[in-house]
Amino acid sequence: MGIKVAKRSTVDAFRVMDVMRAAQDAEQAGRAVYHLEVGQPGTPAPAAAREAVKQALDAQTLGYTMALGTDELRQGISDLYQRWYGIDLPASRIAVTQGASGAFALAFLTAFDAGDSVALATPGYPCYRNILNALGLKSVEIMTGPETQYQPTVEALDALAEPIDGLIIASPSNPTGSMLSPEDFTAISDWCQRNGVRLISDEIYHGLTYGTPETTAAAVNPDAIVINSFSKYFSMTGWRVGWLAMPENMMRSLERLQGNMTICTPAISQIAALGALNATDELDSLREGYRRNRTILRQALLDGGISEISSPDGAFYLYANVSHLTDDAVALCSRILDETGIAITPGADFDTKRGQNFIRLSYCTDEASVQTAAKLLTRWLRDQH
Ligand SMILES: Cc1ncc(COP(=O)(O)O)c(C=O)c1O
Numbered sequence: 001m002g003i004k005v006a007k008r009s010t011v012d013a014f015r016v017m018d019v020m021r022a023a024q025d026a027e028q029a030g031r032a033v034y035h036l037e038v039g040q041p042g043t044p045a046p047a048a049a050r051e052a053v054k055q056a057l058d059a060q061t062l063g064y065t066m067a068l069g070t071d072e073l074r075q076g077i078s079d080l081y082q083r084w085y086g087i088d089l090p091a092s093r094i095a096v097t098q099g100a101s102g103a104f105a106l107a108f109l110t111a112f113d114a115g116d117s118v119a120l121a122t123p124g125y126p127c128y129r130n131i132l133n134a135l136g137l138k139s140v141e142i143m144t145g146p147e148t149q150y151q152p153t154v155e156a157l158d159a160l161a162e163p164i165d166g167l168i169i170a171s172p173s174n175p176t177g178s179m180l181s182p183e184d185f186t187a188i189s190d191w192c193q194r195n196g197v198r199l200i201s202d203e204i205y206h207g208l209t210y211g212t213p214e215t216t217a218a219a220v221n222p223d224a225i226v227i228n229s230f231s232k233y234f235s236m237t238g239w240r241v242g243w244l245a246m247p248e249n250m251m252r253s254l255e256r257l258q259g260n261m262t263i264c265t266p267a268i269s270q271i272a273a274l275g276a277l278n279a280t281d282e283l284d285s286l287r288e289g290y291r292r293n294r295t296i297l298r299q300a301l302l303d304g305g306i307s308e309i310s311s312p313d314g315a316f317y318l319y320a321n322v323s324h325l326t327d328d329a330v331a332l333c334s335r336i337l338d339e340t341g342i343a344i345t346p347g348a349d350f351d352t353k354r355g356q357n358f359i360r361l362s363y364c365t366d367e368a369s370v371q372t373a374a375k376l377l378t379r380w381l382r383d384q385h
Contacts, residue, residue: 011130015349019333023343034373035365036297037343039174039317041235042365045272046282049236052275053268062267067259068251069096069243073270076277077243084206087219094245095254096265096273100204100229103244104131106261107225110246110254111166111198112137118166118200121152123319123350123358125174125202140164143353149178149311150319154191166198171215172205172314175350175360179313185215192221199224204242207233207283209314210291218245225250230269232315233283234276241269290316293363293370300374301361304381316364319347323357325384333359340376 019037027033035042044050056062068074074091081089097103104127112118114136120128122141129139140160144150150173157167169188171180180188192199201217201224217224229242246254258264276283294312301309301320308321326332329346337343347358363370 008134008136011134012126012349012352014126014130015330016345019337019343019345022334022337026337026341026343032341033337034340034342034369034376036361036363036370036373037345039232039315039362040237040364041232041286041316042369043235043286045236045239046234046276046279048279048282049234049239049272049275053272056268056271060267060271062271065096065264065267065270067095067255067264069094069265070267070270070274073274074243076274080277081216081218084214085216085219087216089218089245093248093251094243095251095258096270097242097244097258098262098265099231099240100202100227100242101127102240102262102265103227103229103242104128105135106254106257107200107227107244107246108132108135108137108166109257110250111200111225116165117162118168119152119157119160119164120168121150121170121173122353123150123175123347123355124168125170126349128168128202146308146310149180149313150176151178151180151184152188153184154187157188157191157195163195164197166200167192168200168202169217170202170204172209174205174315175317175345175347175358176310176319177205177312177315177317178310179209179212180215182213182215185217186220189217189221189224193223200227201225202227204229204232205315208287208290208316210294210312212313214314223247230273230276233287234273234279235283235286236269236272236276239266239269239272241265241273289367290364293365293367294318296367296370296374297361297363300378301381304378305385306381316362318361318363319350320359320361321357322359325381327356329356329359336377336380340373340380342373342377342380 078091119140310319347355
């Protein structure tokens with residue numbers, strides 16, 4: 001008799017990983033590949049982070065840290081809230097986690113019980129849905145489109161068929177890069193407060209915005225859970241370090257969960273993260289590079305006849321409607337990779353229903369690659385007419 005395997009383990013694959021593999025195979029076969037598929041900066045951790053690590057390797061034992069993170073890093077993150085948003089978010093409300101990814105599971109376990117419903121915008125980052133489902137929570141999709149910048153609205157929340165226990169928002173968002181205005185952000189936050197809904201705000205792309213001001217839920221909603229990471233603005237994806245901020249009365253539960261599940265975030269990564277907090281000049285100059293890449297790539301799509309592109313207020317993504325070219329974006333991306341060497345992510349990861357009509361392009365790779373890819377892409381798109 002077969003032994004059971006949990007049904008909840010059968011979450012969707014994160015398809016961008018398949019594109020990464022195909023791109024890597026093409027590269028190993030000697031092709032020039034332009035990496036517009038993956039949402040990770042092409043740069044290493046900032047110099048100050050690497051220097052801190054070099055010193056710590058010889059000077060420290062690097063054992064376990066406290067479950068919620070080192071006091072120094074928690075205080076450093078608290079200081080960042082003062083610097084970025086002018087608010088007082090005490091270190092006692094901050095926990096260091098294994099990336100934003102590690103923070104999601106901890107946040108969901110701390111805030112919700114099995115069977116609770118959590119709403120999220122589609123298209124959106126697929127791991128929210130997959131982690132919720134694996135934990136026995138119900139994910140409720142709010143279908144969004146260009147008319148609301150692919151962001152949820154109070155009207156959409158009012159129109160939900162059933163009550164919800166939580167709402168996840170991301171501004172800027174992955175895959176669209178679009179943002180909620182400060183007014184819309186506050187209106188959604190107030191709706192959550194009025195309806196007893198726990199707001200979870202994924203702020204991983206803060207620091208990477210190109211005009212629209214960022215709002216942190218920590219400033220407008222005392223009950224919100226804020227999630228952030230050193231992966232994107234701080235250019236430290238592989239170090240696996242992020243954080244979350246929660247109301248004080250949830251911190252003890254969080255500490256117990258983290259202690260049981262992972263003990264702590266790797267000590268060396270916490271040291272690197274502390275160093276990175278002061279690398280403002282280096283990191284801001286990376287953002288300026290992304291800003292230039294954004295202009296180049298957006299123009300390349302427009303020149304190639306793609307006109308419905310998300311408004312890229314932040315992050316480093318463009319989400320483009322390619323329904324005039326295909327209703328199978330996976331096949332389209334595979335052809336583009338074969339014929340031009342440009343790796344692009346199909347939309348199906350982010351929207352299981354409409355994603356076959358969309359592609360996501362990431363522009364956080366180096367400027368020279370983006371420039372060459374932009375020319376090749378425009379030419380390829382024009383050849384399709
Ligand atoms: C919106 C969003 N949240 C979270 C993550 C996960 O980030 P981390 O590397 O901090 O786990 C990503 C990664 O791409 C993301 O786009």
